[in-house]
Amino acid sequence: DGKEVWPRGQESVWKSGLRAVETEETSITKSIVHHVQTTIARQAYNIDEEGAYRAIAYSVRDNLIVNWNDTQMLYTRKAPKRAYYLSLEFLMGRTLDNALLNLGLKEDYQKAARKLGFEDFEELVESERDAALGNGGLGRLAACYIDSGATCELPLWGYGLRYHYGMFWQQISTDGSQVEAPDPWLNHANPWEVHRPDVSYLVRFYGHAERIGDSKAIWSGGQEVMAVAYDVPIPGSYTRNTNNLRLWDAKPKRGFDLNSFNAGDYEKAVESSNSAEALTRVLYPNDNHMVGKELRLKQQYFWTAASLADITRRFKQLGEPFSKFHEYVAIQLNDTHPTIAVPELMRIFVDEEDIPWDQAWEITQKVFGYTNHTVLPEALEKWPVPLFQHLLPRHLQIIFDLNHSFLQAVEKKWPNDRDRLTRMSLIQEGFPQYIRMAYLAVIGSHKVNGVAELHSELVRTTIMKDFVDFYGPSKFGNVTNGITPRRWLDQCNPGLSSLITETLGGDKTKWLKDLSKLEGLLSHIDDPAFQKKWADVKLQNKQRFAQFIEQTMGVKLNTSALFDVQVKRLHEYKRQSLNILGVIHRYLTIKSLNAEERAKVVPRVVLFGGKAAPGYYMAKLVIRLINNVAKVINADPDLQGILTVLFVPDYSVSVAELLIPASDISEHISTAGTEASGTSNMKFCFEDLRYNHQYHPTSLEERSPALAVVCKVIAEGRFGDGSIYEPFLNTIRTGDYYLVSDDFDSYLEAQKMVDTAYQDKVSWVKKSITTTAKMGKFSSDRAIMNYAEEYWNIEPVKLN
Numbered sequence: 001d002g003k004e005v006w007p008r009g010q011e012s013v014w015k016s017g018l019r020a021v022e023t024e025e026t027s028i029t030k031s032i033v034h035h036v037q038t039t040i041a042r043q044a045y046n047i048d049e050e051g052a053y054r055a056i057a058y059s060v061r062d063n064l065i066v067n068w069n070d071t072q073m074l075y076t077r078k079a080p081k082r083a084y085y086l087s088l089e090f091l092m093g094r095t096l097d098n099a100l101l102n103l104g105l106k107e108d109y110q111k112a113a114r115k116l117g118f119e120d121f122e123e124l125v126e127s128e129r130d131a132a133l134g135n136g137g138l139g140r141l142a143a144c145y146i147d148s149g150a151t152c153e154l155p156l157w158g159y160g161l162r163y164h165y166g167m168f169w170q171q172i173s174t175d176g177s178q179v180e181a182p183d184p185w186l187n188h189a190n191p192w193e194v195h196r197p198d199v200s201y202l203v204r205f206y207g208h209a210e211r212i213g214d215s216k217a218i219w220s221g222g223q224e225v226m227a228v229a230y231d232v233p234i235p236g237s238y239t240r241n242t243n244n245l246r247l248w249d250a251k252p253k254r255g256f257d258l259n260s261f262n263a264g265d266y267e268k269a270v271e272s273s274n275s276a277e278a279l280t281r282v283l284y285p286n287d288n289h290m291v292g293k294e295l296r297l298k299q300q301y302f303w304t305a306a307s308l309a310d311i312t313r314r315f316k317q318l319g320e321p322f323s324k325f326h327e328y329v330a331i332q333l334n335d336t337h338p339t340i341a342v343p344e345l346m347r348i349f350v351d352e353e354d355i356p357w358d359q360a361w362e363i364t365q366k367v368f369g370y371t372n373h374t375v376l377p378e379a380l381e382k383w384p385v386p387l388f389q390h391l392l393p394r395h396l397q398i399i400f401d402l403n404h405s406f407l408q409a410v411e412k413k414w415p416n417d418r419d420r421l422t423r424m425s426l427i428q429e430g431f432p433q434y435i436r437m438a439y440l441a442v443i444g445s446h447k448v449n450g451v452a453e454l455h456s457e458l459v460r461t462t463i464m465k466d467f468v469d470f471y472g473p474s475k476f477g478n479v480t481n482g483i484t485p486r487r488w489l490d491q492c493n494p495g496l497s498s499l500i501t502e503t504l505g506g507d508k509t510k511w512l513k514d515l516s517k518l519e520g521l522l523s524h525i526d527d528p529a530f531q532k533k534w535a536d537v538k539l540q541n542k543q544r545f546a547q548f549i550e551q552t553m554g555v556k557l558n559t560s561a562l563f564d565v566q567v568k569r570l571h572e573y574k575r576q577s578l579n580i581l582g583v584i585h586r587y588l589t590i591k592s593l594n595a596e597e598r599a600k601v602v603p604r605v606v607l608f609g610g611k612a613a614p615g616y617y618m619a620k621l622v623i624r625l626i627n628n629v630a631k632v633i634n635a636d637p638d639l640q641g642i643l644t645v646l647f648v649p650d651y652s653v654s655v656a657e658l659l660i661p662a663s664d665i666s667e668h669i670s671t672a673g674t675e676a677s678g679t680s681n682m683k684f685c686f687e688d689l690r691y692n693h694q695y696h697p698t699s700l701e702e703r704s705p706a707l708a709v710v711c712k713v714i715a716e717g718r719f720g721d722g723s724i725y726e727p728f729l730n731t732i733r734t735g736d737y738y739l740v741s742d743d744f745d746s747y748l749e750a751q752k753m754v755d756t757a758y759q760d761k762v763s764w765v766k767k768s769i770t771t772t773a774k775m776g777k778f779s780s781d782r783a784i785m786n787y788a789e790e791y792w793n794i795e796p797v798k799l800n
């Protein structure tokens, strides 16, 4: 505003030291050489690919930080309302390639690397380790949203945990089973984070809460752990706006517990410092499943408390009264994992800032929004009351107080309806009692949403039905998920990206930042030259992937075969079982054909990838079955080039970037009504079927003779000792909770249609083009703007 006074020293000296974005080649090489020689202390004589990657990463980071500083300064100066995305998972993958593309500097850096003797830039890019701070869908969604937030120039920060060990590394043993190994991803240093010892907070656990008056309390004693910030700059695409992902690391309050140290108990002193650091040691490897471990609840509170302390400190710097808190702050709860933020904000308001309870509650509700990601009962978080009492005694008081007035309001609306009170209480009765975190998230938020139209409808009509009746339908909305077209099209599929740009004309930012523009492809769909180019890109992607498979697994793939892919976490509801049973059926069918008939079969490569939670027995058994089926099929000369089955180990964001562009079809075959956002076409028809299984049991032979044969073949030992798979086969023979036998025959029918369709090459390419052209809605830019406008009430703030 012109009135600012330079804070210290000479302004011109400070400003001449600031480096602007590097676009000129020689300054890029200079900066890389500088980092080779200083930051990583090497020289031309002893630099290898990994070192070159790191020097380049530090050079790129310099650019990000200049933009990051300017963006944060702008936010501070303009003081817009900001949104914060609280997520226990950010499944980021690699950063270098993405950052270079977003900055528009990839070619410049490629040239610079060549001058320094590194011809193969992709090799440098691939020496980066994935940041796998997430399990699956929920974590990857957070990563896409944070990219879109920066690209759409929104004042949006992410808050998460800096796990020292990310998602485990999956290996496959010789008997086909999954074996887990730790992923010490920080061992090679992480150039993409900035350690901020100046940003730290103490977080309390255990201790006593003593009430003073009827709403306040003093919480004291217990254990205090230090949360230290690590900032990860998040560049927008073709904008200088660079947002922040702040990850908390746990440190002991002091290096040692001095009391025990003085008493001479060195071992105990070191132990307490260990226990503080254990907080951010490891990501819990469960997807769509709750495990009630105390350490997990500690992680949740540690991260939430540090984030809220940071947010309130920033708010206080504005000098505004707390009555305006919600005019400056919106917080999105990514599933129920951060729900403890609701009572924590109440604690800050009431106990620390002396705000009257009712006013505090009004503001709190205006601040939070809650996104539900699953209706699976085993994934809904419930914490035992005794654990809360022990770990977070003050929060338990607040939850009981909130529940009390909430149930009073329910009672007022529906007098004498005891069943309803029992159903809606934040506390599930029993021994022990449990806290229902999803209900706490609902009453603490002004908006609740699901992640696809049908999922949101299921949320409204099933798990939250009573709450819809109580609050009215307008509190319960939908934001259909999206994905970032930067990583998932431009970065991982450069061939297709260039073809799209060439076809639509202009530069790529036209469609990359407005994905609805892809519809423009439809007017070229009948052009044979365009069709040919489109098919060629697919073939090249298949070749690139086949090369990767040959190098890593030693298996040769037929790239003219149909690539049939199912990649996602291993889960019974996702039904990798249906797929592998279908593969066995296909194998048996092909085996029964004569040579002439076999020659007419549409060749397939069936690819599986995904991790099973280490404690998930049935999911791991399915991995074992897939691998042993693959072993038999791939070794059978009758199937050579016609059917290949592979389980790609250690599926990750980086493997996905190679695999997805090479796929011809992707299988989303979860049981109807179970996948929140993946399978909208199949939902709504599952209850009747399951009812039938339980009350009118029929034999597998009656339900599907074809599947009965497949199961028999497995049991007889065609794929190794059949008795190993008995527990899995039994889940299908009786009960069949996930309805595999009900859907098996129609699944085979659908696969037949796929085979037929794939033989008509022209119409297949046209289907592929149409699919891409109609993807516009599923950009995470659209999704994040939807949150910004309808949930957070924030606006873009552009950095010039």
Ligand code: 6GP
Pocket (backbone or CB within 6 Å): 136, 137, 138, 139, 141, 286, 287, 288, 289, 335, 373, 374, 379, 451, 481, 675, 676, 677, 678
């Ligand atoms: C997942 C859902 O299973 C998936 O359908 C959805 O696309 C994704 O969230 C993003 O919304 N849920 C989880 O990963 C999870 O653990 C608690 O939910």
